[in-house]
Amino acid sequence: MKLPLLFPATLVSVLLFMGWQAQAWNFSARLFPMTLVGVGVLLLSFHIARELWRSFFSTQPQSGGQSMDIGMGEGEDPSVVRWRSMEIWAWLVGFFIAILSIGMLISIPLFSFLYLKFHAREAWWISILIPVLVTSFMYGLFELILHTAWIEGWLWELLWTE
């Protein structure tokens, strides 16, 4: 199966799962989801079948069509897009895990600093200035004004409990 077809195939699987879950509910609760599942599975299956038919039998070049949205990595080499996507995903997932494990107050300046210094290879002064400014702004707004309860991180909770 071609990689872009994995997306509609996954959506069909998710819809089928949701439809299966809805079986247990009473009529009024399941009517709307079941109708959507029916129509959604039908449309997506038709899309998959059409794309497969095109890739095997049609000699005309395939076109994804022009959707009303901004594209990703337009004008870039697909292999570059793939590599850079993986890189930024790694940063995002790393930041997410850092927030959960060591808390927000440490993760925010740490992420900003590491991204600027080791990914973008910026000068020391900018790699320190931006994290300090961002953290001060966010601490001032979210902690002092909005009183948001920051995530402290399971690592500290574990250590303090010990």
Next chain:
Amino acid sequence: MSVWEASFTGLMSVLAWPTFGFLLIGVVVGLIFGAIPGIGGITAFIILFPLLLNLGTDAALSLIIGLFAVTTTSDTVSSVLLGVPGTAGSQATILDGHAMAKKGESARALGAAYTASAIGGVFGALVLAVGLQILRPLVLLLQSPEFFALGLWGITMVSVLSGNTPLRGISMAIIGMMVATIGIEMTIGIERYTFDQMYLLEGIPPGLVALGLFGIPELMSLAIGRTSISRTATSPDLFRSQLQGVKDVLKNWTLVLRCSALGVLVGFIPGLGSSVVDWLAYGHALQTSPNREAFGKGDVRGVIAPESANNAKDGGSLIPTIAFGIPGSLSMVLLLSVLVSLGITPGRDMMTIHLALTFTIIWSLVLANLFGTGICLAATNLLARIVFLPYSWVLAAIIPIVFLAAFSWNSNVGDLYTLMAFSVLGYFMKLWEWPRPPFILGFVLGPLLENRFFITLNLYGWSWLYRPYFLIILAMILATLLYPMFEERRQRLKTARNRS
């Protein structure tokens, strides 16, 4: 007291000190909170609420109107410059506004957005002034079948927002509606797709979905491109560019008025709100414009339409709030709570003994929109330079803000998981060209359609299908669907005639 006397008294009340000062404070706070992604006017209101109760009636109302009126003006900043929606009302602005920023036209986009916002806001206030008496019977005529039909009308915009990939667009709208079913079902209280997670009981907040679908993927796009947001290296004359944006609005004045009217209508109907109005206006602009190919690639009309509509909406939503005490959105619920806390009962009194106070609200809305736009226009030269900063500076600063803004939604770790989940979805949708706007529209309108359908069915059986107002709205839906086809055919015939 005559209407003119009340209007003059209302204006004088707003201009009197310290009321005028509180209006300005409201405007400045609203602009700041609107510009920061994921926060918005509600949070600002919660912070200021204790202060509001200690002020006089005029000052408190000026402050709160100033606050809510301009959040949809400044939310454009992050939508245009970063591709991250400032509030729910600026999602559609991203499509063309951010594309313009990438072309180095950020000042033009912002200039157009602010001017359209000001005109829309003032238009909304005028309709509020005129419409309070006239529109009163209309609200009473609309019942659940008509609200259901209006929801259907909203969903027809999916066909427009899908571009020339209708199959993908409709599929995404369906997925959006399915995601919206997560949480407690409203008619009988059954848990749907919650998997015993407390976090999912109340469903997923639309703002968080927008932040994940648009915010993170646009920032990733910046990381992949490794250039500044603007692909043009040199900074153009920003003032001239901004002026061009203002001229664009004046050139497209009919679009501004049409979208403002649409904004008032959507605001007037309880339950639709900000998340819908910008997409409807965008869809309308797309549907009625002769050359649609430029939309989504940095067409200024794609900025003008949603921005005029989302500011005009406030005037519309104030009509049922003031005239009947029916708040159509959370911000109007909060306004109502202020009115009640100050000892004012909305309804008939607001058009008789408190008429001057009603005009204080209307003038506050007009002045807040004008001041908000003035401040934003003055700041554009500085703000528009963000698009020329190195990508790494922007990402190092904005990614943490997006994560924290997402977390502040419910102050629950689940918010971060939700953000990541929708970021993954948004990334693949963007990568493989599955349109995101229909998803958001489906997500917002899905619950409304389902609830209204069941209420309608329980109250009217199937007789609602013959209600005259329902049929009128149905005719409007058909006209919306058929007009582009008719227009396309007319253009084709015109071209053929010119050739021959």
